[in-house]
Amino acid sequence: MIMTNSKPRRPTKPRLSAFAAQLLEQWRRLAMPTSEANIIVAVSGGADSTALLLALNELIKTDKLQLDLTVAHLDHGLRPESRKDALWVKELAQGLGFDVAVARANLKTAPGAKKKSENLEQAARKARYEFLFKTAVKKHADYVLTAHTLDDQAETILMRLIRGSAAEGLSGTPAIRRLKSDADVLLVRPLIAWAHRGDTEEYCRVHQIDFRLDEMNEDEGFSRVRVRKQLLPLMKSFNNRVVEALSRTANLLNEDAEALANEADRLLELALVESKNIETKVPSLSVSVLLQSPAAVRRRALREWILRSRGDLKRLEMVHLVAVEKLLEGDRGGRIAELPDGLKVTRKRGMLELSGKKGLKMRPVTTRIRWG
Amino acid sequence: MIMTNSKPRRPTKPRLSAFAAQLLEQWRRLAMPTSEANIIVAVSGGADSTALLLALNELIKTDKLQLDLTVAHLDHGLRPESRKDALWVKELAQGLGFDVAVARANLKTAPGAKKKSENLEQAARKARYEFLFKTAVKKHADYVLTAHTLDDQAETILMRLIRGSAAEGLSGTPAIRRLKSDADVLLVRPLIAWAHRGDTEEYCRVHQIDFRLDEMNEDEGFSRVRVRKQLLPLMKSFNNRVVEALSRTANLLNEDAEALANEADRLLELALVESKNIETKVPSLSVSVLLQSPAAVRRRALREWILRSRGDLKRLEMVHLVAVEKLLEGDRGGRIAELPDGLKVTRKRGMLELSGKKGLKMRPVTTRIRWG
Numbered sequence: 158m159i160m161t162n163s164k165p166r167r168p169t170k171p172r173l174s175a176f177a178a179q180l181l182e183q184w185r186r187l188a189m190p191t192s193e194a195n196i197i198v199a200v201s202g203g204a205d206s207t208a209l210l211l212a213l214n215e216l217i218k219t220d221k222l223q224l225d226l227t228v229a230h231l232d233h234g235l236r237p238e239s240r241k242d243a244l245w246v247k248e249l250a251q252g253l254g255f256d257v258a259v260a261r262a263n264l265k266t267a268p269g270a271k272k273k274s275e276n277l278e279q280a281a282r283k284a285r286y287e288f289l290f291k292t293a294v295k296k297h298a299d300y301v302l303t304a305h306t307l308d309d310q311a312e313t314i315l316m317r318l319i320r321g322s323a324a325e326g327l328s329g330t331p332a333i334r335r336l337k338s339d340a341d342v343l344l345v346r347p348l349i350a351w352a353h354r355g356d357t358e359e360y361c362r363v364h365q366i367d368f369r370l371d372e373m374n375e376d377e378g379f380s381r382v383r384v385r386k387q388l389l390p391l392m393k394s395f396n397n398r399v400v401e402a403l404s405r406t407a408n409l410l411n412e413d414a415e416a417l418a419n420e421a422d423r424l425l426e427l428a429l430v431e432s433k434n435i436e437t438k439v440p441s442l443s444v445s446v447l448l449q450s451p452a453a454v455r456r457r458a459l460r461e462w463i464l465r466s467r468g469d470l471k472r473l474e475m476v477h478l479v480a481v482e483k484l485l486e487g488d489r490g491g492r493i494a495e496l497p498d499g500l501k502v503t504r505k506r507g508m509l510e511l512s513g514k515k516g517l518k519m520r521p522v523t524t525r526i527r528w529g
Numbered sequence: 530m531i532m533t534n535s536k537p538r539r540p541t542k543p544r545l546s547a548f549a550a551q552l553l554e555q556w557r558r559l560a561m562p563t564s565e566a567n568i569i570v571a572v573s574g575g576a577d578s579t580a581l582l583l584a585l586n587e588l589i590k591t592d593k594l595q596l597d598l599t600v601a602h603l604d605h606g607l608r609p610e611s612r613k614d615a616l617w618v619k620e621l622a623q624g625l626g627f628d629v630a631v632a633r634a635n636l637k638t639a640p641g642a643k644k645k646s647e648n649l650e651q652a653a654r655k656a657r658y659e660f661l662f663k664t665a666v667k668k669h670a671d672y673v674l675t676a677h678t679l680d681d682q683a684e685t686i687l688m689r690l691i692r693g694s695a696a697e698g699l700s701g702t703p704a705i706r707r708l709k710s711d712a713d714v715l716l717v718r719p720l721i722a723w724a725h726r727g728d729t730e731e732y733c734r735v736h737q738i739d740f741r742l743d744e745m746n747e748d749e750g751f752s753r754v755r756v757r758k759q760l761l762p763l764m765k766s767f768n769n770r771v772v773e774a775l776s777r778t779a780n781l782l783n784e785d786a787e788a789l790a791n792e793a794d795r796l797l798e799l800a801l802v803e804s805k806n807i808e809t810k811v812p813s814l815s816v817s818v819l820l821q822s823p824a825a826v827r828r829r830a831l832r833e834w835i836l837r838s839r840g841d842l843k844r845l846e847m848v849h850l851v852a853v854e855k856l857l858e859g860d861r862g863g864r865i866a867e868l869p870d871g872l873k874v875t876r877k878r879g880m881l882e883l884s885g886k887k888g889l890k891m892r893p894v895t896t897r898i899r900w901g
Contacts, residue, residue: 316767318690318774318775318778319764319767319768319771319774320768320774321768321771321773321774321775321777321778322778323778323781323782323785324696324781324782324785327778380767383766383767384767387763388763388764388767391759391760391763392691392760394755395688395691395752395755395756395760396691396692399691399693401693402690402691402692402693403690403693405693405847406690406693406694406695406699409695409696409825409847410695410696410782412823412824412825412828413695413696413785413786413789413825414785415823415825416789416792416822416823416824416825416826417785417788417789417825419823420788420792450788451784451787451788451791452784452788453781453784453785453787453788453789454788456784475777475781
């Protein structure tokens with residue numbers, strides 16, 4: 158370095174690592190608080206979550222962020238080593254000076270846990286998010302962080318593609334969403350838009366932290382592991398930056414889905430006609446108004462109508478929406494489309510009516526929080 | 530079969546094969562003419578195009594369709610056997626009583642054909658479509674048929690996904706489009722929405738027609754062949770009906786893209802402000818109008834503005850559109866976004882102006898013809 162200026166050198170602060178600098182940049186992009194916030198960080202002990210914790214520690218120690226972190230770890234109790242993992246995470250977090258919340262799940266007797274590995278994975282996920290939510294409430298935290306990476310995002314998109322998802326599914330996992338639809342705690346994934354799994358492993362190595370290996374991440378009985386170990390490597394042989402390509406596609410499709418959801422909300426408002434149907438209390442929809450919009454908007458409006466009437470979309474498939482759409486064709490009334498759980502849509506006097514289940518009522522629009 | 534009725538049997542017509550019946554159903558769905566039409570069928574001699582020709586022949590012989598078919602075959606001259614293929618197609622078509630148009634391309638000296646196999650494939654494709662167009666003009670035909678299948682569709686979608694395409698790219702290949710943007714001849718793919726490659730091979734076997742094998746379809750130097758031979762089989766191990774799943778996704782994304790394109794057209798009309806820029810004759814766009822729409826619509830409107838001004842979208846990438854979008858941020862004018870070929874967009878007095886190339890003028894909207 159050539160010094161053109163002979164002023165005495167000031168003692169320099171330790172330079173921020175590239176990984177922590179990128180995390181900070183993303184932190185600002187997501188409009189996350191930089192001070193006076195209680196934040197829960199989910200740490201399994203794997204490379205991704207360990208790197209996230211270490212990088213947050215780096216940003217706190219260099220005074221870029223002033224946050225109160227609580228490290229949360231749920232021991233799923235599915236592997237013999239899981240107790241050691243829990244202990245390892247606890248010692249790492251305490252060594253860094255953070256609060257720790259560790260709990261143990263008993264998934265083997267959980268009612269939702271069937272024998273099949275995919276079901277067990279789902280039950281584990283459900284228990285984990287429930288634990289994170291409870292920890293957030295206990296610690297008065299508004300944010301829960303998880304360490305999903307760009308690679309996780311690519312895997313999610315491919316799994317949804319294999320099932321034949323629409324734009325919403327192919328939008329992947331959002332960087333921010335509500336942890337529960339009826340609570341204000343936000344689930345934030347500050348690595349998902351930029352960090353590769355290789356980056357997190359490298360960052361741990363530089364810090365000489367020997368992260369834990371999760372054997373479930375190696376078990377090819379899980380579709381996700383096969384996507385990671387077989388499908389993505391094959392796709393990389395076509396395009397070495399396929400993970401970035403998938404993420405870019407997901408972001409574009411997310412923007413499409415958002416624009417169409419807003420159009421669908423507008424259409425739904427126009428199509429809603431106060432119903433005199435006392436049984437259901439769900440306003441009917443005007444067929445002629447629905448027919449003015451293109452299929453992409455109409456289908457989303459119908460879906461939103463069913464969601465807000467029933468409270469969820471459980472077991473609702475594309476075939477059901479297509480059946481409801483068929484009712485819009487022609488002039489004939491009296492026709493019925495069957496939905497799951499005994500729900501049905503009837504075309505009557507130029508209206509679509511929803512009925513067949515108690516507790517149907519029009520709920521307010523749920524705010525969509527999501528950005529990349 | 531138990532006859533409950535003792536009327537004498539009438540001689541029954543030969544029953545339509547399932548393959549031909551499905552083709553007829555799709556034919557009606559695509560609103561294709563059932564009589565008095567000249568139609569070109571592109572036949573390479575492979576299983577797909579041979580099955581298409583045989584099934585059309587079945588529909589004509591059973592009087593379901595009254596059409597004048599011309600079988601078109603371009604000998605690309607890339608393989609030693611290609612002359613034999615041409616002869617085989619000619620004899621098959623003449624044996625069935627159809628007109629034949631055969632020509633030979635000289636791709637090796639074509640200016641567009643570089644050494645790389647992918648470029649050669651593109652040059653072959655271009656020569657083939659040019660030949661089909663000329664044949665259609667000569668025969669006064671309004672339709673050119675090609676035999677792309679559901680499997681071809683899945684391959685196309687995966688190749689686009691690997692590159693990181695948006696909804697338009699992932700919509701796949703349309704069942705109907707104009708063969709050239711400035712001509713009325715339609716390119717129709719009557720198999721693409723339903724027929725598997727296995728169906729076409731089976732149909733040829735049942736007719737004891739020994740279709741030709743195209744060695745280019747086996748050469749794993751082509752990305753498409755690797756998608757077919759490696760990627761799709763791996764994806765089928767996750768979901769045996771992944772080809773159908775990809776096609777369903779493509780149809781949904783196509784509907785999304787169409788709805789957003791219509792929104793973008795409306796936005797563009799609103800944002801266009803007559804420009805006094807004599808050099809370009811391209812109307813400017815109002816920044817404040819553009820800002821009222823979501824990114825998904827705005828980006829498509831900007832793309833359409835550039836398309837209609839320049840006449841094509843050659844070398845225009847997402848990065849260019851993102852650069853133009855950046856001009857919309859903040860209040861400051863005088864900023865410039867560079868596009869390919871020396872074109873540029875300048876923000877000036879609340880407007881976006883396009884300049885930098887001769888021959889810029891606003892062209893009329895091109896009709897989008899596409900349905901599945």
